[in-house]
Amino acid sequence: MADRNLVAHLLRRATFGPRAEEIDAAARRDYRAVVAELVAPAKPDTARPLPVFAEDPYFGRAGKLSREQRAAARRAAREQLTTLAQAWLTRMVHTEQQFAEKLVFFWHGHWATSAQKVQSATLMGGQLQTFRAYGRGDFAVLAKAMLRDPALILWLDGQRNTAKGPNENLARELMELFTLGVGAYTEKDVKAAARALTGWTLDRARGAAVFQAGRHAEGDQSVLGGTVRDADSLVDVLLAQPAHPVFLASRLWLRFGSGEPLPAATREAMVTAYGDRRDVSAMLTAMLLDERFAATRGQLVKQPVEWAVGALRQLGVAPTGKSATAVLTGARRMGQVPLRPPSVGGWPSGAAWLTTSSLQMRMKAAATLAAAVPEPNLAPLHEGDADAKVDAAGRLLAVDAWTARTRAALTEAAARPQRLITLALISPEYAVH
Amino acid sequence: MDAVTRRKFLIASGVVGGAALVAGAGAYTLHDILATADHPTGGPGDRTLVLVTLYGGNDGLATVIPYADRAYRDARADLAYDTDEVLRLDAETGLNPAMTGMKSLYDRKQLAIVRGVGYPKPDRSHFRSMDIWQTANPVRPVNTGWLGRWLDHAGRDPRSAISLEPVLPPVLAGATCAGAAVPLGGVSVPKSITDADLKALGAASAGESSLQARAAACFADLISVDKLVTDARDADDDDPDHGDDPATGTGGAQATLQAQLDLVARCVEAGVMTRVFSVSQGGFDFHAEARTGQEIQLKTVDAAVSGFLDRMARTERGRKVVVVIYSEFGRRVRANSSDGTDHGTASDMLIAGPAVNGGRLVGDQPSLTDLDDGDLKFHTDFRDVYAAILTDVLGADPDPVLEGWSGRLGGLLHSA
Numbered sequence: 103m104a105d106r107n108l109v110a111h112l113l114r115r116a117t118f119g120p121r122a123e124e125i126d127a128a129a130r131r132d133y134r135a136v137v138a139e140l141v142a143p144a145k146p147d148t149a150r151p152l153p154v155f156a157e158d159p160y161f162g163r164a165g166k167l168s169r170e171q172r173a174a175a176r177r178a179a180r181e182q183l184t185t186l187a188q189a190w191l192t193r194m195v196h197t198e199q200q201f202a203e204k205l206v207f208f209w210h211g212h213w214a215t216s217a218q219k220v221q222s223a224t225l226m227g228g229q230l231q232t233f234r235a236y237g238r239g240d241f242a243v244l245a246k247a248m249l250r251d252p253a254l255i256l257w258l259d260g261q262r263n264t265a266k267g268p269n270e271n272l273a274r275e276l277m278e279l280f281t282l283g284v285g286a287y288t289e290k291d292v293k294a295a296a297r298a299l300t301g302w303t304l305d306r307a308r309g310a311a312v313f314q315a316g317r318h319a320e321g322d323q324s325v326l327g328g329t330v331r332d333a334d335s336l337v338d339v340l341l342a343q344p345a346h347p348v349f350l351a352s353r354l355w356l357r358f359g360s361g362e363p364l365p366a367a368t369r370e371a372m373v374t375a376y377g378d379r380r381d382v383s384a385m386l387t388a389m390l391l392d393e394r395f396a397a398t399r400g401q402l403v404k405q406p407v408e409w410a411v412g413a414l415r416q417l418g419v420a421p422t423g424k425s426a427t428a429v430l431t432g433a434r435r436m437g438q439v440p441l442r443p444p445s446v447g448g449w450p451s452g453a454a455w456l457t458t459s460s461l462q463m464r465m466k467a468a469a470t471l472a473a474a475v476p477e478p479n480l481a482p483l484h485e486g487d488a489d490a491k492v493d494a495a496g497r498l499l500a501v502d503a504w505t506a507r508t509r510a511a512l513t514e515a516a517a518r519p520q521r522l523i524t525l526a527l528i529s530p531e532y533a534v535h
Numbered sequence: 536m537d538a539v540t541r542r543k544f545l546i547a548s549g550v551v552g553g554a555a556l557v558a559g560a561g562a563y564t565l566h567d568i569l570a571t572a573d574h575p576t577g578g579p580g581d582r583t584l585v586l587v588t589l590y591g592g593n594d595g596l597a598t599v600i601p602y603a604d605r606a607y608r609d610a611r612a613d614l615a616y617d618t619d620e621v622l623r624l625d626a627e628t629g630l631n632p633a634m635t636g637m638k639s640l641y642d643r644k645q646l647a648i649v650r651g652v653g654y655p656k657p658d659r660s661h662f663r664s665m666d667i668w669q670t671a672n673p674v675r676p677v678n679t680g681w682l683g684r685w686l687d688h689a690g691r692d693p694r695s696a697i698s699l700e701p702v703l704p705p706v707l708a709g710a711t712c713a714g715a716a717v718p719l720g721g722v723s724v725p726k727s728i729t730d731a732d733l734k735a736l737g738a739a740s741a742g743e744s745s746l747q748a749r750a751a752a753c754f755a756d757l758i759s760v761d762k763l764v765t766d767a768r769d770a771d772d773d774d775p776d777h778g779d780d781p782a783t784g785t786g787g788a789q790a791t792l793q794a795q796l797d798l799v800a801r802c803v804e805a806g807v808m809t810r811v812f813s814v815s816q817g818g819f820d821f822h823a824e825a826r827t828g829q830e831i832q833l834k835t836v837d838a839a840v841s842g843f844l845d846r847m848a849r850t851e852r853g854r855k856v857v858v859v860i861y862s863e864f865g866r867r868v869r870a871n872s873s874d875g876t877d878h879g880t881a882s883d884m885l886i887a888g889p890a891v892n893g894g895r896l897v898g899d900q901p902s903l904t905d906l907d908d909g910d911l912k913f914h915t916d917f918r919d920v921y922a923a924i925l926t927d928v929l930g931a932d933p934d935p936v937l938e939g940w941s942g943r944l945g946g947l948l949h950s951a
Contacts, residue, residue, distance in 0.1 A: 259822040259873060267872020271822045274659065274878070284663045289908060292659070361746070400744030445590075445817075447662050453749055457703070461753040462724065469725035505743055507751065511735035524727050529736060530743070530750035 104133040107502045111399055112390060114500055114535045115358050116140045117200035119412020122497045137390045140201040141238070141383050149197035152231070153189050155182050158224040161309045182223035187440045188421075188430065190230065194411045195421040202238065205386075207407070207440075208357055209233035213248055213280055214443040215257040224309055225253040226441050241350065241380040242341050245281065249333040252304055252311045258446065261303040263296055265319035270296045275446050277340065283352075286345035287326060294323040298336040341380060347373040350382075354389060360401035361452040368392045403455045403534050406436035409464070413471050413527055416499050418479040425474045432467030436460045456533070468527035472520045480519045488516035495526040504531060582890060582928045582951070583852075584811045585799055586682070587792070587840065587860040588669075588704065589832075591819030592661060595865035595882030595911075597829050598634070599648055599896075603627040606903035610869045614826055614876070624648075628896060633834035636841025637885070644894035645844070646887045647947060649920055651901040653881035653913025657864065661820070661878070665863040669706035671918055671937055681921055682811050683709030684936045685929060689810075696811035699795040704813055714813070792816040792836060796843040803852050810929060819862060823873035836860070844887060857928045857948065860885040861917075867909055881913035884920055890928075890948050897944070919944040927951075 106129040113120035113128060117140075120128075128136045159178035167175065197203045210233065217226050229251050236244040248254055249272075255261055258272035273296035277287045301318025302311055322329045328339035340346060351372040355364040364372075368389065375381065375388035389395055404412070410429045414421050421429065433439065437460060443449055482494040492512040496504055504512065508529045515521040526532060597614070601607045602621045621629025622638040630638050640646040654673040658664045667673045671681035679687075686696050687709040696707050696714035707714030724733070737754030795814040802809060816836060821828050840858055847853030865882030881901055887893070901911040919942035922933040927948040933940065 259875070262823050262871070262873035262875070264872060268877075269822055269871050269873055269875070270877045278660050278662075284658075284660050289659060400747050403746055403750070445661075453746060454703070456746070456749045456753055458753050465725055465728055469727050472727075505740035505747075507738045507740035508736060511732055514731070514735065521727055524725075525732055525736070528728070530747045533750040534744065534747040 104129050104131060104136060108396055109133060109136055110500055110502055111396065111535075112136060112140075115398075115402070116204065116390065118194050118204060118408060119415045120500050121416055122500065125500060134391065137387055140390070141387050143199045143202065145198045147197055147199045147202070149193050149199075150189070152193065152227050153185060153223075154227065155224050158182075158222050158309055160222060160306075161224070162307045176221070179221045179223065183217050183221075183226065183441060186223040186227050188427075190440055191407075191411060191429065192421045194407075195414050202234070205237050206230055206233045208354070209237045209244075210440070211357070211443060211448040212353060213251075213254060214446050214448040215253050216443055217441040220253045220256050222253070222309060225256065229253040238383045238386075239381070241376075241382055242337055244382075245337045245341065246334050248280070249276070249299065249302065249337065250311045252309060255302060255304060255311055260299060263300050263302075264317040265297070265300050266317075268293065268296045268300065268319075272296070273299055276336075279446060279448075281337075281340045281349065282343055282345045283349040286343065286349070291325050294325045295330070295336055295340075298323045298325065298330045299333055302333060347376045347380075347385075350376070351385060351389075354386065356451060357402075358386075359389060359395055360398040361403075362398075362401055365394045368394045400534055403452050404532075405449055405451075405455065406433040406438040406460070406463075407440060409433075409436075409533065410467060410471075413468075413499075417471060417475045417523065419471060419474045419476070425470070428467065428470045428474075432463055432470070435463040435466075461528070464533070465524075465528050468524045471527060472523040475520070475523060480523075483516075483519040483522055488513045491516040491519075491522060495522050498523075499526055499532055501526070501529070501531045504529070581930070582855045582857055582948075583803060583809070584924060584928045585796070585843075585856055585858045586706070586811065586813050587836070587858060588665075588706075588813070588815040589819050589836065589860065589862040590661075590665065590815060590817040591821075591862070592664075592864045592866060592878055593819040593832075593862035593882065594821065594825065594829055594876055594879075595650075595862075596868065597825065597866075598631050598833060598885075599624075599650065599883045599900075600629050600631060601627060601900045601903065602629050604900070604903055610903060612870055613874055614870045624896065628900065631830065631833050633830040634837040636837045637887070640841060640844065640887050641894055645889055645891055646885065646893045647891050647895050647897055649884045649886065649897040649915060649944065649947075651881050651898050651911065651914040652861075652884050652917050652920060653864075653911075653915075654917055657880035657907075657910065657913075659864065659878040659880070661863055666705065668861065668863055668917065669704060671921055671940075678705075678708065679710050680704070680706035680708050681936055682706050682813070683713060685709075685811070685925060685931055686714060687711050688935050689929070689931060692808070694807070694809055696813070697809050698813040699790070699798055704815070707811075707813055714811070792839040793842070796839050800843055800846050800853070803847065803856060804850055806852060821866075821875045822871065822877060823875035825866075825870075825875040840887065844889075848889060854889045857886065857888040857890055857924070859920075859924060860887070865911065868903055868906060868911060869909060880907065880910040882911075884917075886920075886947060890951075892946055892949055897947070915944065916940075916942050918942060920947075923947045 106125065109128045110120065110125045113125055159175040194203055210230065215229060220226055232247050232251055236247050258275055259269045260272040263269040263272065270292050274292045277292065277295065278284050297319040301313050301315060303314055303317060305312045322331055325336060325339050326343060330336040330339050348369060351369050352364045371388045371392055372385045375384040377384065410433050414429060419425050438449060482498065483491050492504065492509055495512060508531055512522055512525055515525050600616050600621050602616055602618050603626060608615045620632050622632060622634060623629045624641060637646055654667060656673065658667060666676060669680045670677045682696050683706065689695060691712040693712060693715040698704055698707055698714055703713060733754045737751055739748060739751065792814060799812045799814065819832055844858065847856045861884045862882060864879055866876035866879040870876055898915050901914060905912065918937050918940045922937055922940060922942060923944045925931045925933040925936055
C-alpha cells in the first residue's frame with residue numbers, strides 16, 4: 103500500500119492529470135510497482151494513433167508555384183497541422199500509457215521544433231513518432247534519429263549546411279540545447295560539429311532526410327578532444343562528455359520534478375542509473391523513486407496544455423469538437439500551442455506562466471470546460487453538505503487538500519456544481535502542483 | 536487621458552514573478568499599487584525609456600550598412616546592398632532601404648547610431664547572449680535584469696517599469712521587486728466568476744509554496760476589474776502562424792510591435808507614472824535567405840518606431856520619450872552559403888527621440904577585415920550605453936545598477 107498523497111503526487115507529475123479512481127487503484131499497490139508500470143506499461147496502448155496524411159501539400163511540387171498555388175498549399179498544410187494537433191490532444195486525454203505520452207510532450211519541448219517554419223503535418227507527425235519510438239531507450243539512438251529527422255533539419259537549416267558553406271544553426275543547438283548545455287563547448291567545437299553534420303539534406307519530393315556524400319566535408323574533425331567524421335560519431339563524442347547526463351537529468355527535473363535546482367544526490371542517482379547505456383527510462387525511474395522527488399509538491403506550475411488536458415481527463419469532457427477547439431484556443435491564448443513552441447529553447451516554465459494575462463485565459467477556459475462536463479460526472483458534487491461538495495471537487499481534480507483560502511471561496515460556490523468546478527479549476531492549488 | 540485612464544491602466548497591470556516574488560517576498564496587491572498612484576515621478580530630465588528588444592540576432596551590417604567598404608561587398612556577396620540602394624547617411628554608411636522612417640529621424644537629428652557595441656568574450660548562443668544583454672553581466676549568470684535592479688533602487692514600484700510582452704522579460708526582474716506585465720488585449724472575466732471570487736482566491740494562505748502564493752497573487756492583481764477596452768488589440772489573436780514570419784523562433788512578443796507601441800503611446804499620453812516600457816519583436820534569426828526576410832522585419836520595426844515617435848512628438852510628455860533598440864548579437868561578417876548569416880558579435884544600438892543628440896554615427900564601424908574569429912570586434916561596451924541611459928534618461932546613478940561599471944558613453948542626449 104502506497105501513501106495516497108504520495109502516489110497522487112507521482113501521478114500528477116507523470117500523467118496528464120490523474121482521475122480519482124486511478125489514484126485509488128495506484129494507492130493499493132506498492133509505490134515502486136506504480137513507478138515501474140508508468141515507465142514500462144504492461145497495458146497495451148489502445149488510443150487512436152496520430153493521423154498519417156496521404157499527401158503533403160508541399161512535397162513533390164516541381165517548379166515555382168504561383169501565388170494562388172502557394173496560398174492553397176499553405177492553407178492545406180495549416181489544416182493538416184490543426185488536425186494533427188487536435189488528434190494529439192485527444193491521445194493525451196485517452197491513452198492508457200500516460201507517462202509515455204507525457205514524455206513525447208517532453209521531447210517535443212526539448213528538441214523544440216515549430217510547425218511555423220516546418221509547415222508540414224507529415225514531418226511534424228513523423229518527429230512525434232520518433233520521440234514515441236526512441237524516447238524511452240538509449241538516448242544515443244534518439245539523438246542519431248533526430249539528426250536524420252527532416253523536421254529538425256528544416257527547422258535548424260541543416261539542409262543548408264554543406265562542405266562549401268557551413269551553417270552552424272543545428273550544430274550549435276545540438277550542443278547547447280539538446281545534449282550538453284551552454285558553456286560546455288567552445289566556438290571551435292561548434293564549427294567543427296557543423297562540418298561533421300554536413301551532407302544531410304532534404305529530398306523535397308518525398309519530404310525525407312537524405313545523405314549526399316558530395317555535400318559532406320570529408321575527413322576528421324576535432325570536437326571536444328574527440329575525433330568525429332559524421333553525425334553518428336559526433337553524437338558519440340557529445341554523449342561521452344560528463345556534462346551530458348547531468349544536463350539531461352536537469353532538463354527532466356525541470357519538467358517532472360521542480361523549478362528548484364536538481365539536488366546533488368538526486369543528480370548522482372539519475373546519472374548512475376543512466377549509465378553507459380544512456381538509458382532514459384532508468385534515469386526517469388531513479389528520479390521518480392528519489393525521496394527528494396517526493397518533496398517537490400507545489401514546485402511546478404502546470405503548463406497550459408497539462409492544465410487543459412488534465413481537466414478534460416478528470417472531468418470526462420470529450421476532447422473532440424467544440425470543447426477541443428476551446429481547449430486549443432485556451433492553451434494558445436495562455437501561450438502554448440502544441441507543435442508551435444515559441445523558440446528552439448522550448449516552452450517557458452514556472453512563474454512565467456503565472457501572469458495576469460494567462461490567468462484571464464484560464465478563467466475563460468475553465469468556464470467553458472465546466473459548462474461541458476456531462477451531468478453524470480457531476481454527481482459527487484450533489485451529495486452532502488457544502489464541505490463534502492468541496493472535498494468532492496478536490497477528489498475529482500486530484501487536489502490533495504485545499505488551503506483555507508480556497509476552501510472558503512469554493513464553499514460559497516458549493517451549491518452550484520458548475521460554479522464550483524470553475525473556481526476549483528482556476529484555484530492556485532490546481533494551477534501549481 | 537481618454538480611453539486608457541490612469542486608473543484603468545493601473546488596474547490592467549499585473550506584477551509578474553521576478554526573482555523577488557519567486558523567492559516568496561510577497562506580491563503586490565492592486566491596492567498596494569494604487570496607494571502610490573499619485574506620487575510625483577520627478578527626477579532629472581523626467582524622461583521615459585522605451586526599450587525595444589529584437590530577438591533572434593538582428594544583422595547590424597544589414598541595418599547600418601558600410602556600403603562603400605570593399606570588404607563588405609566581398610564578405611556579403613549576394614546579400615550586399617549596392618550604393619544606390621541604401622539610404623545614405625554619409626559617404627560610407629547607409630541605412631537599410633526598408634528604414635525610411637529612421638532615415639527621416641536621422642535627418643531631423645533625432646536618431647543616434649552607436650556602432651561596434653558588444654561585450655568581452657562574446658557568446659553566440661541566442662539565449663545566453665540575450666541573458667547577458669538583459670542582466671548586463673557578461674561574466675556570470677545572474678537572476679536580475681539591469682532595469683530590475685534600477686527598480687530596486689528607484690522606489691521598487693512595479694508600475695515604474697512595465698512589459699507589454701506576455702511573459703516578463705528578465706531585464707525587468709529585480710532582486711526585491713519586478714516590473715509589471717500588462718496584457719495587451721484588455722481585461723475580461725467570465726460572468727460566472729464574481730469579484731468576490733477573485734478577492735477570495737487572491738488571499739494569501741499560510742504555508743503554501745511560493746509558486747502557489749504567486750498564483751493567488753494574480754487574482755489580487757485583478758481585483759475590482761471592470762472591462763478594460765483598448766484599441767491596442769493583439770493583432771495575432773486568432774492566427775497561430777503570426778503571418779508568414781520565415782525565421783527560426785528565438786523569442787519575442789507575440790503581439791505586433793505596432794500594437795505594443797500603440798499602448799505605450801496611450802500610456803505616455805495619459806501621464807502614467809511608468810518610466811520604462813519594454814517591448815519586443817522576434818524573428819531576426821536569418822540563417823538563410825536573409826535579405827528579403829530582414830527587410831520585411833526592419834520595415835515593421837521602422838514603421839512602428841517612427842510612427843510612434845511621430846505621435847510622441849505631438850505632446851510635451853511624448854517629447855521626453857527615448858527609444859533604445861538592440862538585439863542579442865549581430866551576425867557573422869561573411870554570409871553563409873544559404874544567403875543567410877550565422878550568429879555573430881558586435882552590432883549597432885539605435886537611440887531615437889527628440890531628446891537625443893542625433894544625426895550622428897557614434898563610434899567607428901568596426902573593421903570588416905580585422906576580425907575576431909570571423910566576427911566584428913566591439914569597441915564600445917554595452918554597459919557604457921546602459922550607464923548613459925541610466926544617467927541621462929532615468930536620472931539614476933548607474934553605479935549600484937551596473938555594479939560599479941565605470942564606463943560612460945557621454946553626450947548621447949541633450950541635457951535636460
